[in-house]
Amino acid sequence: MKVFKFGGASVKDAAGVKNLASIMARYMGNMVVVVSAMGKTTNALELVTKNYFTGDKEELEKNIKKIKQFHFDIISSLWENDTHPVLDHVSSDFDQLEKRLAHQPSLDYDFEYDQIVSLGEILSTKIVSAYLNFIGIANQWKDIRLGLRTDATWREGNIDWVLSLGLIKEQFNFNQTHIYLTQGFIGATVTDQTTTLGREGSDYTGAIIANMLDAESVTIWKDVPGIMNADPNKFEFTQKLNMLSYREAVEMTYYGAKVIHPKTMKPLVEKDIPLYVRSFIEPDESGSVICNIDHVMNYVPVFISKEDLILITISPIDFSFIAEESIGKIYKLFAQYRIKVNLVQQSAMNFSLAIDRPERGFEQLITELKRRFVVHYNGGLELLTIRYYNEEVIRELTLNRTVFVAQRTRTAARFLMK
Ligand code: ASP
Numbered sequence: 001m002k003v004f005k006f007g008g009a010s011v012k013d014a015a016g017v018k019n020l021a022s023i024m025a026r027y028m029g030n031m032v033v034v035v036s037a038m039g040k041t042t043n044a045l046e047l048v049t050k051n052y053f054t055g056d057k058e059e060l061e062k063n064i065k066k067i068k069q070f071h072f073d074i075i076s077s078l079w080e081n082d083t084h085p086v087l088d089h090v091s092s093d094f095d096q097l098e099k100r101l102a103h104q105p106s107l108d109y110d111f112e113y114d115q116i117v118s119l120g121e122i123l124s125t126k127i128v129s130a131y132l133n134f135i136g137i138a139n140q141w142k143d144i145r146l147g148l149r150t151d152a153t154w155r156e157g158n159i160d161w162v163l164s165l166g167l168i169k170e171q172f173n174f175n176q177t178h179i180y181l182t183q184g185f186i187g188a189t190v191t192d193q194t195t196t197l198g199r200e201g202s203d204y205t206g207a208i209i210a211n212m213l214d215a216e217s218v219t220i221w222k223d224v225p226g227i228m229n230a231d232p233n234k235f236e237f238t239q240k241l242n243m244l245s246y247r248e249a250v251e252m253t254y255y256g257a258k259v260i261h262p263k264t265m266k267p268l269v270e271k272d273i274p275l276y277v278r279s280f281i282e283p284d285e286s287g288s289v290i291c292n293i294d295h296v297m298n299y300v301p302v303f304i305s306k307e308d309l310i311l312i313t314i315s316p317i318d319f320s321f322i323a324e325e326s327i328g329k330i331y332k333l334f335a336q337y338r339i340k341v342n343l344v345q346q347s348a349m350n351f352s353l354a355i356d357r358p359e360r361g362f363e364q365l366i367t368e369l370k371r372r373f374v375v376h377y378n379g380g381l382e383l384l385t386i387r388y389y390n391e392e393v394i395r396e397l398t399l400n401r402t403v404f405v406a407q408r409t410r411t412a413a414r415f416l417m418k
């Protein structure tokens with residue numbers, strides 16, 4: 001069997017859903033199709049969660065109304081104003097959401113976030129599944145939460161691999177259908193509370209399903225021709241990388257290449273499953289493949305830029321060295337705040353880390369650090385990673401920029417810059 005994953009951009013309107021259908025029509029055999037929330041629905045639902053917590057009723061109502069209208073519009077253009085039962089299903093999902101939001105929120109923001117934001121994938125999959133069935137691509141809608149079980153780490157659920165394996169095999173048994181249509185990004189605890197797996201987590205879901213069902217391949221359909229050596233929105237001359245090793249792909253995604261979610265590779269490597277990245281705009285093109293090769297195919301420089309980082313420099317209050325023990329404590333604190341560290345530099349009396357800007361809790365973190373250390377920080381920085389660099393490209397890209405930290409290995413050069 002194969003796994004297909006379609007992201008939010010591929011189903012951002014009715015034309016997108018029709019295009020998805022035309023791609024599906026080209027394939028036969030058993031398939032699990034993972035679909036993300038439509039367009040920017042996840043962002044919109046994040047906003048609703050915020051309104052819910054701040055108690056801003058007017059904004060809340062306005063924002064729900066927008067999301068509702070967006071989905072209703074897609075349904076009415078797909079069925080050309082004919083009524084289809086999916087409209088009732090979608091309406092009742094919105095009723096449930098509104099009921100939930102009429103109550104006071106619990107104290108746990110992250111828990112409420114998962115209950116609200118997960119609706120995006122439920123809606124999109126119901127609509128896409130109904131449309132495919134309507135035009136004759138028979139498929140079964142499946143609630144992934146019946147199979148994918150996680151712990152109760154809200155917004156970043158950790159998969160219970162042992163429990164989920166059995167359930168996923170049972171849920172996706174292909175006894176009654178060749179095609180399952182299901183959600184990415186969401187799961188559930190053993191007590192049936194919805195969890196999410198981290199933003200852009202649908203790729204990861206695709207890889208988990210592929211691993212558990214021993215898929216022959218995973219294909220991620222995107223709005224780019226494949227994996228590029230640089231973001232075409234930022235760089236003038238970009239090139240497609242036709243074939244990459246798993247390791248290369250992990251390095252790229254870890255440092256901010258947005259093509260695939262960084263967690264996607266591990267479940268695939270384990271079962272040696274190739275990952276295709278292809279364009280839903282040009283489905284005849286071959287795209288890129290990430291697979292089990294141990295050498296690098298292209299030695300063209302690869303540019304990965306990550307923005308909005310903060311460089312935190314920590315030094316001891318007295319004149320002592322920055323000891324391993326305190327580094328351990330610092331890391332523990334960052335893990336507690338779920339902060340991603342992108343780059344580290346250490347000297348006798350300084351320990352510097354470049355981190356992602358956390359959504360919440362940054363001030364608290366700094367206060368905690370200041371109890372034991374002297375702390376300075378600089379925000380709004382860019383981390384540029386150049387793999388297979390040469391001196392010329394480095395000169396060009398760091399020209400007239402203030403470089404805070406520079407690091408080089410044989411394969412990669414990295415610059416943290418203003
Ligand atoms: N809809 C979710 C998000 O936008 C998951 C995904 O698209 O992968 O983060």
Ligand code: MG
Pocket residue numbers: 007008009036037039042200
């Ligand atoms: Mg998305």
